[in-house]
Every structure is written in C-alpha cells, then in structure tokens.
Amino acid sequence: MSVSESASVPAPRSPSSADLNARHSAAALALALPSDTVLYLLLPMFAPQFGVSVAEAGVLLAANRLVRIAGYSWVARFYARRGDRPTDTLAVAASAICALGYATLSGFWLLLPVRLLWGLSFAALNLSTQAMATADARGASRRSGRSRAIIAIGPMLALPLGAVLAEVWGPRAIFFVLAVVAVAGLAVTRRLPSAPHPVPPTRRRVTLPGSLDIWSFLEGFTLDGLFVIGLAYLGKDLLPGGAVIAAALLMALRYFSEIVLSPTGGHMAERLGAERLLVGLSMMTALALVGFGAGWLWTCAAAIVVLRALQLPLVPPIVAQRTPGPRRVHALATRAVWRDIGAGTGPMVAGLLLPVASPFWLYTVSAACLALSALACVRR
Template identity: 35%
Template sequence: MSTAAPGRAKPVGMALPGLVIAVCMIGDTLLYAVLPLYHQEFGLSLAMVGVLLSLNRWIRLVANSGVAHFGERIGPHALMIAAALGSALSTTIYGLIENPTAQILARVLWGISYASLNLSTLAYAVSDRTNAGKRVGASRAAIGLVQALSLVGGAWIVLELGARPVFLIFGAVTLIALGAAIVLPRLPAEPAAKKGFRLPVPHRLEVWGFVMGFAGDGVFLLTLAFLMKDSITSVAPVMATALLLALRWLVEVSTGPIGGWIGDRFGARRIAIANAALLVSGFVLIALDHELLGALMIVTTRGMFNTLIPVLVIERGHGTVLSSQASYSTWRDFGAAVGPLTAPWLFLNVPQVPLYAALALVLGVSAYFCLVRR
C-alpha cells in the first residue's frame, strides 16, 4: 500500500466529498433564516437566538485545531463519517426537543461536526494540489446548489407545516450524507505535527477572517431577516430571507469553479482585493438605507470568498494543509461567534446608519492592511 503524502496521492474526485458536506449543512443553513423569526416556537428568547447561532462558532475555535490534530492521525475518511452522523443528529434535535439545553447541545455537536467536514473536504480537494482552486470551487458549487434548494424548499415547508417539523424532515434527509461518507475512498494521513495541539497565532489572513466573520457571518446574517422584513413586504419574511441567502449559494455555483480556475492561474489575492471592495460597498449601501441592494452585494461577494480563501491559505503555505486551514477557520469562527452575540444588542440600540457605516469602515481598513499591503 502506498504511503505517499496527500499532495502526491492519486487525486480523489470531489463529487462524494462535496455531497457529504453539502447535505450535512442544510439544517444549519436554514436555522439562520428561521430561528430569528420563529424563536418563540422553539421556546427561545431573541437573546438566546444570538447565543445559539454563535455557539457552534465558539466550539469551532477549539474544534478546528483539535480536529486537525486528531484528523492527522485518523485521516479525513473517518472524520467525514463521524461528522455526517453528528450533523444528522444535531439537525433532528432542532425540531424534536423544545428545550434550550437540548438546543445548546445540538449546536455544540454541529460545531464539532462542521469543523470535521470543512477540514476533511479540503483534504480531499488538495489531493491534487496543482488544481486545488478548481477543485475547491467545484466543491463549493455543489454545496451552493444544495443549500439554495434547501433554503427555498425549507422556507416553503415552514410556511406549510411550521418551523419545527422542517428540521425533523431535514434530519432524515441528512442521513444521505452518512451513506456517501461511508463509501468515500481513504486518503493517506498527513504526518502528525510533533508540537501537538495548540491554538493558532493569528497572521494577516486570520485578522481579515475575524473581521469578515464578525461583520458578514455575524452581525449581517443575524440582522438580515429583520432588514428584509422592513424592506420586502410582498412575500413572507422567512421566504425573502431564504431567497436572499439562497442567492449567496447560487453565486458559488456559478462563480466558484471560475474563481478557483482564475486563482490557480493568476493568483487569488488580486481577486480577493476586488471582492473585498465590493463587500465593503454592500455595507455602505445598507448604511445609506438601500437594504436590498446592499444585502445582494454582500451575499454575492461573501459567497465568492468561500472559494478564494482556501486558495489563499494554500498559497500561504504555513504548516500542513489541515493545520493551516484550521488556523484561518479558527479566527474566522471567532469573529462569527462574537458577531451574533453582540448583534441583538447592536440592532436594538444602534441605528442602522451608524451601525453599518462602522462595519463598512472596519472592513475597509482591515482589507487594506490584510489583503492589499504585503
């Protein structure tokens, strides 16, 4: 049996890894559209919504590096199977038990599961490192298509059956991912780091990830449903929110492979700088009371970053693939964990104009120092 390093192992197709992570994510993706609007049906306060939507990120602060350390020993295949099982269980708990403690445990389980999914999917993608960007883009495209369909379909189920039954249905659907994970081929494990587990030290890319996580994955996502509630009245707020979030994923379907291909040939950094400028512009538009246009710009550019960032991480070349990606993911998750915790208070106490203007300023400054300056 070959013991070649992952970079020289026979490349593994991305269809099955992409299917596993895509199906596992449907419960968490829908939760962001449903929970802020229907929190009372889950027996939760709005403040607890912020805690729950941030909790999985707090867990991933430790889980990203812990999973990478563990995954270097057992391999991505075993991580995939465990993560698929955890995802099905956590999604089912969302709809099955009306209890804050159970919801907290479900979010903890999902945080660990997603860390495993994210890192192991990347390991499969870079089994062919010369085409890593294209393969990451293809994986993100598969994820985007499934998330877009699940958001629209899930919102329709919510309107027909209610907010909790949809998660029981999605929990059963997630078992498809478990079957796909079991039949995945194995990859050779990377050499384990001799220094053992430790939390990563942030560099420029990690700082950018923190700010983008706080503003884009934290404050913006938690307040999006309320922004759409005030700006779109022709459809139900949950459907408007789901459609807008679905657009982000559809962007990845169309631009993910293209962005990965361009990044492989011309470098992802230039594209990331232009994309960051558009992201900042989206926050500026919301500050100017153009909520729908600004939100459209944010979700599209944020979707593009999901393809660009893994390529930037690989180009940087700090440590093994798993440990390097874990370092960035940890600090992005830190920002996305702080964002939802502070968002309810910010949204209720700070007017929309200064709030989103401040977010735009912080994003712009961090993009300059982290992406533009060498």
C-alpha cells in the same frame, strides 16, 4: 472516420483523484448541512414550538460557532490521525442525529448538546472539504470554487422545502426528512480516502494573528455578522412581515449565488492569483458596505452577496500556498477559527450599535478595516 483521424481526437480528460476526493467531501457536507441552515430559518420564527424563548434561540444558533472556536484544534488533530473517511463518516452520522434531535427534542438544555455536537461535526466536514480541495496545489483554486458550489446545493434546495413543510405540517417535520438526507451522505463518505494526514509536532505557544487571520476575522465580522444583521434590521420595514417562505427564498438566494459564482471565483483565482483577487474583491466589498450604510440598501446588498460568493474559494488556496506540506491542515483550521470568532462577535456588535449609532459610520469603519486587512495580506 479513418484510423488516423480517430487517433488525432484527444480522449476526454478524466477527473483526477484530487478532483474526485474534493467533490465527494463537498457532497458529504452538502447532505449534512441542510438541517442547520433550515434551523436558522425556523427556530427564531417558531421558538415556542421548540420550547425556547427568542433569546434562547439566539444562543442555540450561536452555540455551534462557539464550540468550534474551542474545539477546532481537537477536531484537526482527530482528522489528521484518522483521515477523511472515518472522520467524515462520524460527522455525517452525528449530523443525522442532530436532525432527529431538532425534530423531537424541546427546551434549551436538551437542544444545546445537539447544537454543540453539530458544531464539532461541521468543523470536521468543513476541514475535510478544504483539505481535499487543496491536496494538490495545481488547480486548488478551481477545486475550492467547485466545492463551495456543491456544498451550497443542499441548503439552497432545503430552505424553500423547509418553509413549505413548516406552513403545512409545522416546523418539526422537515427535520425527519433532513435526517434521512444526512444518512444518504454515508454513501458518499465511503468513497473518501482513509489515509491519515501527517502533522509535524508543534510546541504549544501563543502566537499573534497573521494578516490572513485578521482578514478572516474581519470578513466573518462584516459579511456574516454586521451585514446579515443589518440587512434584517434596516430592511425590516420593506420586507413582508412574518412570511417564512419569503425569508427562506432570501436565504436560499445566498446559496444560489455561491453555486453560480464560487466556481467563477476559483477560475479567476487560477488566472489572476488568489491573493491579488482577494484584494480586489475586498476593495469592492468595502465600497459596497459604505453604500449599504449610506442607504442604498438593496443594490449594495446584492453586490455584497455576489462579491462574498466570489471570495469564498480564495482563502484555502492562499493557505495551501503559504503553508505547504503537513502544516496545511492546522493552518486551514486556524483560519476557520478566526472566521468563526468574527462571525460570532459581528451579530452582537450589530445588535448593540445599530439602534444607537449611525449606520453610515458603522459600515464605513468596518469597510475600511476590511480593506486595510486585505492590503496587509499581500504584504504578509
């Protein structure tokens, strides 16, 4: 090849600092998250081995969301002052401690502080991944989708492994392994920037939720609450009872869909616009929810899993577009709080209404609310 020909070949494009930071923060969460997702699998099935009742197991699994609702504002302030590297390092170290706690502690009152610690750790790691993905408005949707895919790798691999080890060695051994995995995340957090995030002073005042807050609440309420509980409740007769490996594979399938489809959702948002795509996907999700309640259980469940994976990258870019500059971190934390409130109340409502109410009307009403909230996001 001649000199002129070689000069005409474009050099490979290297990742920007925003791309690298987004990948590193996502990798830190991917290494810290498996202990929590495996606990969701094993704690309800092996509650006596952890020294708790099934009811206490449910409270423990909800505790991390409840503490985030109360503690996200504190976490956001700490994150803004300290920056990503110190915050994520502390959070990853805390997640390793939590994994050791799941492996060694027994009883509700010993496990509860561990769950609360994990809730704050996840809040910090989750906020960092969203802030890093949206640090540069150019390509924010693409980075957000890629971050979701990276994060999902950890739980997808850990769930089947945890199920197999639980069958062979009991439900505790896997958490020693996952503690080591979390410690490996410390090598990733060293590559993150340590600069603080400037946050303008804000006066404490009560504000009404905005359209995106309401959508985040309803998305958590329907997809992380009503849908998940409804799938277990309505499909319990069709699933093999007591099969921990089957349950693990079903849970891993959700994360696999995020790996495959969340980057696609991010690229679609770059082309079509995140708000427009959010409305379209929400409308399709609403239709799938109606079909789910009408009895087309598995077909509509598969559609909902796909649509959820496509929607996951959309909110951070919308928040960054609407709230540019220093207020972005606080706005991202606010959206996460509303989603957690919805995801925390959804299972309780499902548990109360599914045994006594018509599934068709329950999911139709929730679908209509989700669709209307999506339309309101465009109107703001």
